[in-house]
Amino acid sequence: MICTVTFNPSLDYIVSVDDFQLGMTNRTSSELILPGGKGINVSIVLKNLGLDSTALGYAAGFTGEELIRRLTEFGVNADFIKINHGMTRINLKLKSIDGTEINGCGPDIDAEALEQLMEKIDRLQEGDVLVLAGSIPYSMPDDIYQRILERIQGRGVLTVVDATRDLLVKVLPYHPFLVKPNNHELGDIFGVKLSTREEVVPYGKKLRDMGAQNVLISMAGEGAVLIAADGQCLEAPAPKGKLVNGVGAGDSMVAGFLTGWLEEKEYAHAFCMGIAAGSASAFSENLATKDEVMQVLKQVKS
Template sequence: MIYTVTFNPSLDYIVSVDDFKLGLTNRTSSELMLPGGKGINVSIVLKNLGIQSTALGFMAGFTGKEIARRLEEEGVASDFIQIEEGISRINLKLKSIDGTEINGSGPKIPKVKVEELMKRLNTMKEGDVLFLAGSIPASMPDDIYSRIMKELKDKGIMIVVDATRDLLMNVLEYRPFLIKPNNHELGEIFEVTLKTREDVIPYGRKLQEKGARNVLISMAGEGAVLIAENGEVYSSPAPKGTLVNGVGAGDSMVAGFMTGWMEKQDYEHAFRMGVATGSVSAFSEYLATRPEVEEVYKQLV
């Protein structure tokens, strides 16, 4: 079984406003509402690529129900834990104003609900795959990623972590199968500036030395680098295309990589699938689909 965890899912209300003016009533020229959150994005892209998963996390109020309903429409199974107070967040994204966003806070997560999630995760079995992605609500313990991985460390579960700074560094000792920092996040960890694909390789190896099995580094227009557990380094420039929507591109890369790995257990194929899937999502209004990914994949061979 494959599971994704989104601690603070959202309804993303994506709008364009022509000639936006502060202090006045503005009207949208386009509107879109989608279920959001890094783990949810991963589940949707996995489904688009032919891989079934179950989305886990917390939901609250009418917005939480709508998130679950929209996932069902997408063909994605979910098993969210219900929070009695508050509502799942709504994130307003203003496409026409330099990617300006106003993100909600989401509900407070009681300790008993965190323990309920831990119990669900403890039912996972050898060979299962778990994606841990995104930020942690302020009401939850900031070591929740490492707590989960410590609980599961001897179960033979493949764990993918897409997080930043301390969240990422604190899980490396538990040997995650895959981590995916971008070059800026990697530079922040080591207090350096990393601009080229060659620049990131020694710092990716440092994360591998600390415990990560595979390090996938996304670099937007510069491309991507994989430092694989087998000792190989794979590097690719970015496929040609026009950036339309960068939201979800990193999540798509992770989903594409793991889809490729589950298909062939081959790092080169997994890497190309990751690069192609992330790129397609960046070039599209919506998240990547299999036919689109296969077309971009051909550019990378």
């Protein structure tokens, strides 16, 4: 069983506005609503690649109901805990001004709701996979990822963490199977600026020395680097293609890596699948399909 956790999921309202002007009434030229959240993206791409997973998290209000409905349409099992107050957040993403977003807060998560999630995680057994991805609501303890990994220690669960700063660093003593910072997030941890694949290698090795088994570093147009548990250091440039939508590319890389690892238990194949899935999503309007990933994989392995 594969489970992904998204503590603060969303409906992403993605719009284009021609000639956007501050202080004026602007009208959209295109609109799209998608389920949002890093763990959710991982679940969707896993499904596209032929692997079932259960998306865990919280849903509130009419937006929460819509989130679950849309995930079901994608074929993802959404085992969300219902929150009786607030609403699942809506994130506005303005495509015509690259990187411009307005993200909602989401509902408060109380101790009872948190324990309900922990009870779901307690069902995981040896050989299962748990993916913890993304930020957490301000109402949650900042060591929540650490608590989860501590709780499942010794069960043989394969754990993946895609988070920033302290959320990531605090889990390292629990030896997660995979962590996936990007080069900027990796640099933030150590107070340095990292721009090239060569520069990230020693810092990726530091994360492994701090406890991570495998460190996968995504670098957008620069490609990716894998510091593997068996001592390999794999790196590759980004495949050639037109960037259409960078949202979810890193999450797709996690899904691709997991798919490749579960297929062959071989790091080079998992790394190539990760790069192919991440790039295929970046080259697509939506998260990558299996056909799109396989097309890019030919380029990665050529």
